[in-house]
Amino acid sequence: MNCPRCQTRLENKTIVERNGQIEIETCPSCEGLWFDKGELNLLENISEPVLFEWRNLCTEYEQLTPLNCPSCGDHPMMKKAEHPRDENVVIDYCEHCEGTWLDGGELEAIQKESWPIAIFNLLKKLS
Ligand SMILES: [Zn+2]
Ligand SMILES: [Zn+2]
Structure with missing residues (x-):
């Protein structure tokens, strides 16, 4: 992939x-x-801090590229x-396989505001 x-x-x-444990692709x-x-839902109980070391978000232009x-x-x-609650975070979501793509930085941005709840609400909105 x-x-x-x-x-x-x-x-x-x-x-x-x-x-x-969860296997993801990075x-x-x-x-x-x-x-x-x-898999995104399973991250609610995450205990490995290494995942949160992401650099800055992509530019708006990159975010909006299909x-x-x-x-x-x-x-x-x-x-x-x-x-x-954060328009700078644009998540890409596949309707066919229901997979989710997060750009570098997006997970951190989500995490800053109680992200497991935020993601849960987002996925609810999508389905
Ligand atoms: Zn890449
Ligand atoms: Zn797909």
């Missing part, structure tokens, strides 16, 4: 949380994160979903 933003090959990363170049269906789903075979265009 390649990064939808910069086409770098994604690397597996294991996140340890209270109830086990881009070593732009620090984006790919979550398969349901991305293709890296997971689906025919690479459909992903939907943009603005974070309900």
Whole structure:
């Protein structure tokens, strides 16, 4: 699977949380994160602080560039979903496989305002 933003090959990363561990894909170049269906919700119990060391958010221009789903075979265009309380955070969401792409920095931005709740509300809005 390649990064939808910069086409770098994604690397597996294991996140340890209270109830086990989650495998996600990360881009070593732009620090984006790919979550398969349901994985984002599992992050609620996260206990590994390394995930939160992200650099600044992409520019607005980059945020608004349409991305293709890296997971689906025919690479459909992903939907943009603005974070309900922070318009600088634009999440890319695939309607087909229900995967979610977070650009580098977005997770940190979400985390700053009680992000598990924020993400939960966002996903509720999307479905
Ligand atoms: Zn990338
Ligand atoms: Zn997809």
